[in-house]
Amino acid sequence: MQLACPACAATYQVPDALIGGGRQMQCVRCGEAWFATAPSHTETPASPPVAPAVPRTAPPAHTLPSEPAIAAPIGGSRRLALAWSASIIVWLGGLYALWHARLALAEAWPPIARPYAALGLE
DSSP states (O other): OEEEOTTTOOEEEOOHHHHTTOEEEEOTTTOOEEEEOOOOTTSOOOOOOOOOSOOOSSOOSSOOTTSOOOOOOTTHHHHHHHHHHHHHHHHHHHHHHHHHTHHHHHHHOGGGHHHHHHTTOO
């Protein structure tokens, strides 16, 4: 079923099963909220309203559950790069600590000497 926002005429393609007897909808473009109902089968289907020639930048608010509308937080790429950098630094620090403390570790726990010997780090 095709629904149109009563305020700005933005159109949304929504499966009939999601509307059922009616459902509260909210327009992504203008924020208008309205109650959408399925058309009765006795009425003749009217031609759907024509959407303005403005491309949508975000998916409709209430579409299929398989199409979640997830927006990346502002500065998300910077935070992601920082998280990856911190993870790599922690891993490298751990590997350095294992190499630097290899003799003390082998003395405290003798079975660890075998992996060090296999790597040639005795």
